[in-house]
Every structure is written in C-alpha cells, then in structure tokens.
Amino acid sequence: MKKHFHDIPFTTRLAMVFLVALIVLGLGADFLAPYDYRDTDILARLQPPLLAGGEWDHVFGTDEIGRDVFSRILYGLRTSLLIAALGTMIGAIVGTLLGFVAAHLRGPAEQIIMAAVDFQAAVPFIILVLFFMAIAGSGLWIFLLLVGLAGWEVYARLTRGMVLSAKEQNYVLALQGLELSQSTIYLRHILPNIGSALIVQLTLNFPATVLLETGLSFLGLGVQPPNTSLGLMLGQGRNFLLNAWWIAVFPGSVIFLATLSMSILGDWLRDRLDPLSQSR
Structure with a gap:
C-alpha cells in the first residue's frame, strides 16, 4: 500500500492530503472551532489576522461584527462540502437513471430526455x-435540490452513449441469449462496466458544483444567514476588501485550493481508469 501511494504523482498526493484535511476540519468544526460561528463581539470587530499583526485569539482575524473568521470558515466549509457532495450525488443518480431509461426505451422517450438534456445545456443555469x-421560494432543501439538478445532463448523455455501446458488445448479446431480465443485465453487468467512467465524471463535476454553490451564495441566492458557507462569507467580505481583506481572501483561498485539488484528483483518476490512457 505504501509503495502504491508513492507511485502516485506528488501533486496528486498533495491534493489527496489537502482534501482529507478539509473533510476532517469540516466534520470536526464543532470540536475544532475556537468560537461559535454566530458569536459576535463588536469590541473585537475587524481585527487583523495573525500574519498581519493580529493576536492568537483570532488567527484569521474577525469580520465586521466581531465574528471569528477561522471558526466561520470551519463551519462554512462543512456546509459547502455537504451541499456540493449531496448535490453532485443527486445529479449523478438522476442523470444516470435517465440515461439508462433513454437507452432502454428509445423512441419518443429518448427524444424527450435528450431534448431536456439539450435544453439544460443551452440555458444558463442561473436563470x-x-x-x-421565484415559484418555490428560497430554502436550504430547495437550494440543495437545484444544485443537484445542475449537472444531471452530463451524466444522462454519458450514460446513454455508453449503454447503447455496451448493448452491442458480445458479452451483452450473450447475456440476452441466456434470457436474463433487462434489469439484471443493466444493474449487474452493464453498470459495473461503465461505473469507472461515471466515477471519473463525478470527481470532475464536484469542483463545478462547489463553485456553483459558492457563486449562488455569493449572489445571495444560496445559503442564508444566520447559517454560513464559504460562498456566503466571500460575498459578505467583498465590501471590506480595502480595509479588511482577510474576510474574503481566506474563504476564497479555501474555495480555490479545494476545487484545484479535486480537479487534480479527477484528472489522475481519469488517467488511471480510462483504458485508452492506460494503453498509451
């Protein structure tokens, strides 16, 4: 195991370690945060971080109403990662299921699903x-569902194409000759064979989902106060970039490094799991 880990490129290992650290910090926010993310102290407002001459009481400084930035980053990290992870899984499940349906039914059902895919890909998601x-109102669960439906069309298009290709393979034709049910062929034989490509797509879509949550929260359409997320912190800190840069720079740096690390990991998985890449 140790040898295999050292065979991984250094940048990928660094990305793995950083992502694990973020997950641990986010999940352990209740125990690791020195303050509650909602605690305010007007007398301590806009204190600089430690690297800018601040004190150890607030290593990342405080915001405009005296809340500890480090504590808010830990709680915001947990919220952002949870929304991104659940949203990515929702999109993957919905898209994969619709891709199987389109490949199995063909005809009008396939045309409707692929028309929805083209519509989703053509219309800016923010609209x-x-x-x-405007119809359903705002709320955390509605926001989570919308984030989840952001990338389903990628999985639907990918799954449909791979299932149609797999149905022409000899092993599927042999299974059909054994008169196995279609559900058994799809779930026990085709899905495991296309699973690696779907996993790679999942890792590549995750950074985009993080950025989507960040962007929507930055615009005030996502997580709402008194809750917090990295995107919400970034949006609240944009008004203080000149005199309190740390309010926005620290959460923004976490967002940048998290998405970069996930992209590096996704590229490495694609190279490892893609048969064409391995043959090259």
Missing part, C-alpha cells in the same frame, strides 16, 4: 435557479 426560486 433556471431564479425561475424556480
């Missing part, structure tokens, strides 16, 4: 978010 929020 769809505004439309649905």
Whole structure:
C-alpha cells in the first residue's frame, strides 16, 4: 500500500492530503472551532489576522461584527462540502437513471430526455435557479435540490452513449441469449462496466458544483444567514476588501485550493481508469 501511494504523482498526493484535511476540519468544526460561528463581539470587530499583526485569539482575524473568521470558515466549509457532495450525488443518480431509461426505451422517450438534456445545456443555469426560486421560494432543501439538478445532463448523455455501446458488445448479446431480465443485465453487468467512467465524471463535476454553490451564495441566492458557507462569507467580505481583506481572501483561498485539488484528483483518476490512457 505504501509503495502504491508513492507511485502516485506528488501533486496528486498533495491534493489527496489537502482534501482529507478539509473533510476532517469540516466534520470536526464543532470540536475544532475556537468560537461559535454566530458569536459576535463588536469590541473585537475587524481585527487583523495573525500574519498581519493580529493576536492568537483570532488567527484569521474577525469580520465586521466581531465574528471569528477561522471558526466561520470551519463551519462554512462543512456546509459547502455537504451541499456540493449531496448535490453532485443527486445529479449523478438522476442523470444516470435517465440515461439508462433513454437507452432502454428509445423512441419518443429518448427524444424527450435528450431534448431536456439539450435544453439544460443551452440555458444558463442561473436563470433556471431564479425561475424556480421565484415559484418555490428560497430554502436550504430547495437550494440543495437545484444544485443537484445542475449537472444531471452530463451524466444522462454519458450514460446513454455508453449503454447503447455496451448493448452491442458480445458479452451483452450473450447475456440476452441466456434470457436474463433487462434489469439484471443493466444493474449487474452493464453498470459495473461503465461505473469507472461515471466515477471519473463525478470527481470532475464536484469542483463545478462547489463553485456553483459558492457563486449562488455569493449572489445571495444560496445559503442564508444566520447559517454560513464559504460562498456566503466571500460575498459578505467583498465590501471590506480595502480595509479588511482577510474576510474574503481566506474563504476564497479555501474555495480555490479545494476545487484545484479535486480537479487534480479527477484528472489522475481519469488517467488511471480510462483504458485508452492506460494503453498509451
């Protein structure tokens, strides 16, 4: 195991360690945060971070109402990662299921699903978010569902193409000759064979989902106070970039490094799991 880990490129190992550290920090926010993310102290407002001459009481400084930035980053990290992870899984499950349905039914059902895929890909998602929020209102669960539906079309298109290709392979034709049910062929034989490509797509979509949550929260369409997220912190800190840069720079740096690390990991997985890359 140790030898295999050292065979991984250094940048990928660094990305893995950083992502594990973020997950541990986010999950352990209740125990690791020195303050509650909602605690305010007007007398301690806009204190600089330690690297800018601040004190150890607030290593990342405080915001405009005296809340500890480090504590808010830990809690915001947990919220952002949870929304991104659940949203990515929702999109992957919905898209994969619709891809199987399109490949199996063909005909009008396939045309409707692929038309929805083209519509989703063509229309800016922010417009769809505004439309649905105007109808259903705002809320954490509605926001989570919208984030989850952001990338389903990628999985649907990918799954449909791979399932149609797999149905022409000899092993599927042999299974059909054994008169196995279609559900058994799809779930026990085709899905495991296309699973590696779906996993790679999941890792590549995760950074985009993080950025989507960040962007929507930055615009005030996502997580709402008194809750917190990295995107919300970034949006609240943009008004203080000149005199209190740390309010926005620290959460923004975490967002940048998290998405970069996930992209590096996704590229490495694609190279490892893609048969064409391995043959090259």
